[in-house]
Amino acid sequence: MGHYRRVVAHAQSTAPGTPDDASGARPDAPAGYLDAASTAPLHPAARAALLAALDQGWADPSRRYHQARRARLLLDAARETVAGVLGARPDEVSFPTSGTQAVQLGLAGLVRGRERVGRRVLASAVEHSSVLHAATALVGAEARTLRVDGLGRLDLAAAGAELGEPGVALLALQSANHEVGTRQPVDDAAALARAHGVPLLVDAAQSVGREPLPRDWSVLAASAHKWGGPAGVGVLAVRTGVRWRSPSPEGAAELGRVPGFVDVPMIVAAAAALEAAEAERVAESARLSALVDRLRSRVPALVPDTVVLGDPVDRLPHLVTFSFLYVDGEALLGDLDRAGFAVSSGSSCVADSLQPSHVLAAMGALTQGNLRVSLPVGAAAADVDRFLEVLPGVVARVRAELGADGL
Amino acid sequence: MTASGPAAMPAYDVVLDERGRLCPLPVIALARAAAADPAARVLLLADDPAAETDVPAWCALRQRTLAWAGDAPDGRGRAYVVSPPLPEP
Known part of the structure; x- marks a missing residue:
């Protein structure tokens, strides 16, 4: 943690525009930009941490030489930071290359883990299109959407009825809606799902760094560019003990959950942005x-x-x-x-x-x-x-x- | 509302063929027809996908009744019959 702390602390001390004036407005916030739910401008702390980590964290963290160990330390510390915010254990947290990939891997891994039970994916009708597309496109899976009320909130009675049917692989529910802001009853849905032995995937993309997060989930997905981190970093958290089987070919990085080479500098920047967002x-x-x-x-x-x-x-x-x-x-x-x-x-x-x-x-x-x-x-x-x-x-x-x- | 409508299309006084025109034009045409003759029952034909949501939403905002919705009689697009708010004398 010490090296990461130095990289992030240096980044934060040199980042422009971080001190808030009394109004809470930040001088670096782009004027007139009112579309943060699409993507947030890069937090100054993330920019500075990224530049530092490009120098210090470029090596392959799975190797056994000093450059690799330095990258590994940075990556582990970033993981601890993000896990702390999510209320997760560090080994439950992986970094895919986008929120969409986090959703796709999370969903496909749960379906694989539930093969013997069934392949029906339940999702609220107002999930992000990445969730609905992943559920629809997954080979052999059957997607079914659950109705919402006029505020866009999941109808728990409809969810309960569908959860009671045989063959349900998982329930997907967002923490809050990305288009109208309505919070979803995640805790109630989690209790319902648990009563039926069904795992719950929570898409928390709009909530991370903005509000307290639900704690009761099997899999959680999020996306760093929504909280002021860089694009190209997602979060996939899988609770210990959840039956999740990687849909990727063998040899995947990130605790066996994500295909491809891990981008340590971008992940460090994402963690620095989240740390800064959480502080304020x-x-x-x-x-x-x-x-x-x-x-x-x-x-x-x-x-x-x-x-x-x-x-x-x-x-x-x-x-x-x-x-x-x-x-x-x-x-x-x-x-x-x-x-x-x-x-x-x-x-x-x-x-x-x-x-x-x-x-x-x-x-x-x-x-x-x-x-x-x-x-x-x-x-x-x-x-x-x-x-x-x-x-x-x-x-x-x-x-x-x-x-x-x-x- | 099912794909074909649960019952036969009710009678209407005015036809608006807004097929080929996109949101918000079909709903504006509906509002104009209702303003011109508030007592008229209007048949709106539209193939704009947004009309499916926006015609019922407009009816709720303007206290009109969506008396019927279903496929257009000639199979091109959808048909909506919108009535005045109160039962006719």
Whole structure:
């Protein structure tokens, strides 16, 4: 741990822009960037740790010479850091090359471990597409989605009924929804799954570094670029004793769970970012949650025919989604981009497939004029204020272009 | 709502063929028809996938009744019959 500590401590002391002023806003936060749920800007501590670890941690950590041992020490320390945040043992934690790979390996390994029981994968209808695609594409597996309510929360009665059927390999449930922010009843689902002897895979991608994490899971997946780490680092945690069999060919790295050469510097950077995020998490999440409350109350007051989606209270601290009636989502994003704001949309016109978001459809929510605002760590309150100034005019202009005034 | 609709399509007064037009245009056309004649029962034909979610959502927002939804009679896209909020006299 000592060497890693020095690398990270040096990185943090030399990172620009880390000290917060009284407002909690960070000078390095990109102005107008309100799409943290897609990806977060690299935390300054991660950038500095990455540069240090590129020099110190490039060697193959499985070898037996001093460069390798140095890389191994860095990797082990990064693993301890991430495991500590997840409430896991270090040997339960591996680093795949993305959150999507973490989901795919986690899911496929559980299905392999449950071959004798069955191959049906249960997942809430609002899981991230990586989970639904992995479940659908897995050879021989049968995917079944579970309904949610109008807030996007899993219907536990539906889950219980499906868990009671024979042949269930696993249940997949996110910690909180990536499009509308609603927290899922993970603890209740875990208890249900356990009662039926079914393992639970939790996709915690939106929660890590933002809020307390569920502890009761068989497999957990996450993604470093969501918490301010670099892209190319996922997290796959498998609880000791869970029947998980690697779907990869023999010889996999990362405790036998991940194919390919391990990228120590990127993992060190991911751990440094998570450590920094955790240090400021409680205060920063409270600050961002108050900004989200302001958006949730002000936007429908300023913009007529606004639907505010997701749970108003039991939700992610940093994310809120609206749908505006008679609005073209693509035009909305374009106008907001010209006004300096980066946001995202689940409307069909924004998707390559021309299908509306499966999350919004499963909730029965209005999908047109959909707009997700997700605040990065360090987001300035002034950005939110300016967004509230700009948004009503943008929506009114899009509606006028469509001839939808006064309808 | 099943693929073909559980019952025969009810009567309607106005037809809107919005097939080939994408979100949010079919719902805007529906709103215009409802504004022009609030008592009319409107048959909306649409093949925009978003209409499947947005027509019922619009009905809930504007207190209209989605009386029927199913495949379009000629098999191209979907059909929605939207009624005024109150039972007709």
